Amino acid sequence: MADIITMFAATGCRIGELLEIRWQDINLDTKTVAVTGQIVRIRGEGLVRQDRTKSEAGDDRDLPLPAFAITMLRGRRQEPVYVFESLAGTILDPETVGRRWRQIRAAVDLEWVTSHTFRKSVATILDEKGLTARQAADQLGHAQVSMTQDVYFGRGKVHTAAADALDAAVSGKKPGRESGA
Numbered sequence: 001m002a003d004i005i006t007m008f009a010a011t012g013c014r015i016g017e018l019l020e021i022r023w024q025d026i027n028l029d030t031k032t033v034a035v036t037g038q039i040v041r042i043r044g045e046g047l048v049r050q051d052r053t054k055s056e057a058g059d060d061r062d063l064p065l066p067a068f069a070i071t072m073l074r075g076r077r078q079e080p081v082y083v084f085e086s087l088a089g090t091i092l093d094p095e096t097v098g099r100r101w102r103q104i105r106a107a108v109d110l111e112w113v114t115s116h117t118f119r120k121s122v123a124t125i126l127d128e129k130g131l132t133a134r135q136a137a138d139q140l141g142h143a144q145v146s147m148t149q150d151v152y153f154g155r156g157k158v159h160t161a162a163a164d165a166l167d168a169a170v171s172g173k174k175p176g177r178e179s180g181a
Contacts, residue, residue: 001097001100001101001104003072003076003084004018004084004097004101005101005118006068006069006072007021007069007072007083007084008115008118008119009068009118009121009122010065010066010068010069010072011033011035011063011065011069011122011139012118012119012121012122012123012139012140013035013063013119013141014038014053014054014115014119014141015094015097015098015115016038016039016040016053016054016094017035017037017038017053017054017141018084018115019038019039019082019084019091019092019094019097020035020036020037020038020039020049020050020082021033021035021082021083021084022081022082022083023078023079023080023081023082023083025083026073026083028070028073028074031064031065031067031070032062032063032064032065033062033063033065034061034062034063035053035061035062035063035141036051037049037050037051037052037053038050038052038053038054039091039092039093039094040094041093041094041095047090047091047093049091053141054141061138061139061141063139097115098115101114101115119140119152120151120152120154122136122139122140123136123139123140123148123152123153123154124152124153124154126139127153127154128154128157133145133148133149133153136148136152136153140152
């Protein structure tokens with residue numbers, strides 16, 4: 001589970017997208033992962049890999065991987081197909097992974113942290129580091145940038161840049177915090 005959580009934090013992928021990542025989708029030299037589908041349960045068929053994600057915007061996107069994810073991936077035994085497989089070498093069930101994560105987070109008193117929390121955290125971090133809403137939407141595979149802005153970015157922050165801009169507008173000076181202000 002630790003490696004799965006690491007990949008959630010590294011990519012912001014949906015759980016079905018994360019579990020479908022195959023070793024052929026990972027490029028450790030360019031430090032990227034290609035998100036090309038998702039794992040879903042289909043009645044009468046069981047778990048299957050679909051060659052599409054939840055939205056068309058999420059299909060076939062290449063994501064950069066941070067150093068902590070590369071380190072984790074290099075330390076994993078490279079299974080025949082999927083990065084995250086069961087001990088029997090089969091596809092992991094998103095419901096089973098979700099159930100296991102609920103058990104872990106209950107044991108450490110973090111019930112509020114879901115797999116989706118990582119998606120929102122990735123979006124908020126990208127926003128706070130100055131990436132555009134479009135860049136964050138591309139990372140998350142959102143068709144609409146407004147979805148990323150309205151639902152995924154953190155809100156309620158104190159933005160001193162707003163006060164700086166207002167000071168500059170009233171004083172006619174260039175924006176910037178003055179010492180002692």
